[in-house]
Amino acid sequence: MDDSRISDVSELREFLKGLGKVQIELIDDIFEKYTLIEKTVKKFKYHKLEKHDKKTVLIYLRRLTGYHKAQLLRLVKRVLSGEHLEKTVYVRHNSRCVYTPKDIKLLEYTDAVHHRLNALATKKILERQVALFGELEYSHIAKVSSSHINNLRKSNEYRTLWVNGTKAKVAAIGKTKEPEPNGTPGSIRVDTVHQRGIYYLHGVCEVTQWDVLIAVPMLSERYLEPALKLLLSLFPFVVFNFHSDRGSEFINKIVACLLNKLLIEQTKSRSRHSNDNALIESKNGSIIRKNFGYEHLQQNQVDDINLFLVEYFIPYLNYHRPCLYLTNTKKNKRGHETRIYGEANTPYEKLKEIDKTLKTSCLKPSLSFPYLDTIAYQCSDNEWAKIMRQQEHKAFDEVTAIIEQKKG
Numbered sequence: 001m002d003d004s005r006i007s008d009v010s011e012l013r014e015f016l017k018g019l020g021k022v023q024i025e026l027i028d029d030i031f032e033k034y035t036l037i038e039k040t041v042k043k044f045k046y047h048k049l050e051k052h053d054k055k056t057v058l059i060y061l062r063r064l065t066g067y068h069k070a071q072l073l074r075l076v077k078r079v080l081s082g083e084h085l086e087k088t089v090y091v092r093h094n095s096r097c098v099y100t101p102k103d104i105k106l107l108e109y110t111d112a113v114h115h116r117l118n119a120l121a122t123k124k125i126l127e128r129q130v131a132l133f134g135e136l137e138y139s140h141i142a143k144v145s146s147s148h149i150n151n152l153r154k155s156n157e158y159r160t161l162w163v164n165g166t167k168a169k170v171a172a173i174g175k176t177k178e179p180e181p182n183g184t185p186g187s188i189r190v191d192t193v194h195q196r197g198i199y200y201l202h203g204v205c206e207v208t209q210w211d212v213l214i215a216v217p218m219l220s221e222r223y224l225e226p227a228l229k230l231l232l233s234l235f236p237f238v239v240f241n242f243h244s245d246r247g248s249e250f251i252n253k254i255v256a257c258l259l260n261k262l263l264i265e266q267t268k269s270r271s272r273h274s275n276d277n278a279l280i281e282s283k284n285g286s287i288i289r290k291n292f293g294y295e296h297l298q299q300n301q302v303d304d305i306n307l308f309l310v311e312y313f314i315p316y317l318n319y320h321r322p323c324l325y326l327t328n329t330k331k332n333k334r335g336h337e338t339r340i341y342g343e344a345n346t347p348y349e350k351l352k353e354i355d356k357t358l359k360t361s362c363l364k365p366s367l368s369f370p371y372l373d374t375i376a377y378q379c380s381d382n383e384w385a386k387i388m389r390q391q392e393h394k395a396f397d398e399v400t401a402i403i404e405q406k407k408g
Contacts, residue, residue, distance in 0.1 A: 009044055009053040012060055019063070026066040033065045034075070034085035041079045101157040103141040107149065108158050113385035114321065115290055119149040121322040124344035125381050133380035173256045174266040178276060179243045181206050185351060185362050187241035189280035190231075192219065192249055193288050196296035198305070201227050203235075204283050206243075208354065209325070210235060210347040211287060211317040215306050217299035219249045225258060232262065234314060236351070236372065237362045243267045245277050287317065295396070308395040312388045318347045320381040325350065348376050 006012050027033050040046075044057055061072055078085060110125055111117075117125070123146045129138040144152070152158060181187035185208045193200045201224075202213045212234045216223040232239055242264050244250040251268060259266045269276040291313075297305070327342035345353075352369060355362055363369070379387065 009049065009056055012044070013056050016056065016060060016063070024063055027064060033067070036064060037061060037072075037075050038079050038085055041076055046076065047080055099141060099144060099152060102137075103144075104152050104155055104157040106138055106141050107144075107152055110382060111153070113382055113389055116153075117322065118324060118344075119146040120324060120342075120344040122146075122149055124322040124346075125320075128381055132377070135380060135382075173251050173253070174244075174268040176270055177267055178270065178273070179206060179241050179267050181241065183207060183354070184240075184358070185210070185237045185354060186235075186239050187243065188235070188239055189277055190242060190244045190250060191277065191280045191284060192247065193284050195288075195292060195294065197299050198297045198302055200288055201231055202280060202284060202288065203231050204280050205235065205237075205347070206279060208347045208351045209279075209283075209323040210237075210351065211283065212314055213288065213309060215302045215309065217302050221254050224249065225254055228255065228258060232264075234310070236364060236367050238364060239264055241265050241267060243269075243277070245269045291392075292396075304395055308391055312391045315375060316384055316388045319376040320346060320379075320384045322346050323350075346376075348372065 003015075006015060027036065040057060040061060044053075046054060046057055049057065058069065058072060058076070061067070061076075062069065065072070067075070075085060107122070107126070110122060110129075114122070114125065116122075123142075123144065126138050126142040126144070129135045130142045179187045179189075185205055187206045188203045189206055190201070190203045193202055197217070199216050199219055200213045201216060202211075204211050212231050214227045214231045214234075216227045239262075242250075242259050244266075246268050249255075250266075256266060322344045323346070324341035325343040325345060326339055328340040330338045330340065332338070351362075355369070
């Protein structure tokens with residue numbers, strides 16, 4: 001279009017009125033658009049115009065170029081500053097893409113061998129891989145925030161590699177009260193978990209979250225007493241409190257007699273206090289159900305399962321799997337308490353941290369931290385988790401094969 005005969009803004013305004021609702025074919029070439037904007041701004045001396053005249057010029061340019069008002073104002077401002085509008089190739093820079101597919105694959109591998117822990121615990125493992133075990137390939141992904149880990153788990157590069165009314169009876173055994181560990185390792189919470197043909201005796205230290213579980217074919221006197229002795233022996237510190245629910249597997253004379261001999265106080269959960277045993281109940285889901293599921297197991301395979309638990313799984317839980325620890329509590333205006341779990345650490349590192357604050361060592365006389373260090377640091381977290389998973393598949397595949405053979 002030749003607009004050379006339009007010499008001032010009043011003629012331009014008359015031109016726009018004459019157009020009315022007539023559709024004008026917009027300019028396609030960006031170079032021609034820039035040339036028109038520069039020529040029009042200089043021709044009508046845009047910087048000297050009144051406000052209503054500037055509006056007329058902008059309407060005219062919008063009708064011909066199709067630009068939105070904000071974009072057009074930016075271009076006019078550039079022309080007024082003396083800049084020459086040039087066609088540039090737009091390259092998009094995604095500032096959020098900090099972690100490469102290689103970093104995401106390391107996160108994916110860590111999630112696979114640890115069965116996708118909490119984001120804060122996963123960050124702790126990544127940091128330990130670099131700081132404690134010197135695996136420098138984790139140095140970049142170890143800087144990720146715990147909240148961004150969940151974002152990376154949703155990325156295209158990430159793929160998931162691993163596939164969760166009886167009447168009360170008064171019993172004179174045990175004291176009905178909440179345990180009082182006083183910040184000292186040795187107060188354990190105990191519960192039982194069934195897996196079809198077998199049962200797990202599960203014990204967790206309230207302070208360090210040191211985790212031990214033993215498999216038994218049934219909850220009877222024949223198996224319960226030796227299993228409890230083994231469970232108590234696998235804690236590296238002296239146990240002084242044994243807390244459980246009111247189940248008959250623990251509230252009986254055999255358990256009471258055993259604990260009295262070992263000078264261990266027995267306590268049991270209070271009525272209408274569901275949080276008394278909350279720690280062990282949550283561990284039942286995150287440890288046993290998450291790792292072993294509900295698969296049917298034969299009672300005669302208990303020895304093989306216990307061998308795997310003692311040699312591989314219990315060391316993994318306590319030396320290589322971080323847990324979350326309470327760091328703060330907040331109360332709102334109504335008095336409701338919110339607990340904040342802001343620390344992630346392995347039970348062994350937590351045990352060492354607490355031991356430094358005590359006057360005397362909490363370890364059993366037959367153990368020492370240099371000896372336990374050889375167990376804890378012989379492999380990195382990911383290496384031990386990989387070994388443990390291999391032994392897990394080996395142990396449980398044999399059990400499954402025997403079951404299928406008997407069915408056939």
